[in-house]
Each structure stands twice: as C-alpha cells, then as structure tokens.
Amino acid sequence: MKAWRQEWYPDLPPTAGMAMEMEPMTVTEGDAPFDRRFIEAMIPHHEGAIAMARDALEKAEHAAIKTLAEAIISAQAAEIDQMREWLHTWFSN
Structure with a gap:
C-alpha cells in the first residue's frame, strides 16, 4: 500500500491516516x-x-484498492466464522 501511495500520489505530504478506528x-x-x-x-x-x-469499496478510486477490500472482507469474514465456531465448540457449556 505504501508503494501504491507513492506511485499514485507522489506529491502528497504525509498524513495522520484515516479517521477510522478498529477495536x-x-x-x-x-x-x-x-x-x-x-x-x-x-x-x-x-x-x-x-x-x-x-468503506474502501464505496470510496476508493483505484480498482486495486477495491480488489484488496473485497479480499479483506472475504478473508476476515471467514476467519470470524471460524473463530465463532471454535468458541462454540471449545467453550460452550
């Protein structure tokens, strides 16, 4: 992503990042x-x-970001499903 930023926005000064918080x-x-x-x-x-x-799917300008966002959604959703199954299997009484 750093390489994309440099390629797409070489004159953009450093930023503090996005105003998004993850847990x-x-x-x-x-x-x-x-x-x-x-x-x-x-x-x-x-x-x-x-x-x-x-959010990236809705707002991104570059197809590469949208493709990355789709991959993140798919992978993270699958991992959440797996972790919930583990919680149920290992820790349900």
Whole structure:
C-alpha cells in the first residue's frame, strides 16, 4: 500500500491516516483460557477491518484498492466464522 501511495500520489505530504478506528487488539487478563480471550479480542478486530474495507469499496478510486477490500472482507469474514465456531465448540457449556 505504501508503494501504491507513492506511485499514485507522489506529491502528497504525509498524513495522520484515516479517521477510522478498529477495536483494540488487547487480550485481556482473566480467568478464562487464553485461547478464548484471544478469540474474543480478534473477532471485533476483524469486524473493524471489514468495516474499513467496506468503506474502501464505496470510496476508493483505484480498482486495486477495491480488489484488496473485497479480499479483506472475504478473508476476515471467514476467519470470524471460524473463530465463532471454535468458541462454540471449545467453550460452550
């Protein structure tokens, strides 16, 4: 992405980034098994990536960004489904 930015916008000064926030990537301390805490932190993180990618699909000018956004949505959604299945299989009582 840095190469795309340099190629497409060589005269653009550095920016602070997009005004989009993803959920924090923090595995909380606690009594629950680490695997469960990790998965519970990763799901909202992936959901944030999907939200950013959807925004890119609507606003991007370059086809490469739209293609990347579609790939992110597909991959992250599949990983969320997998993590939810693990939560159900491993930690449901």
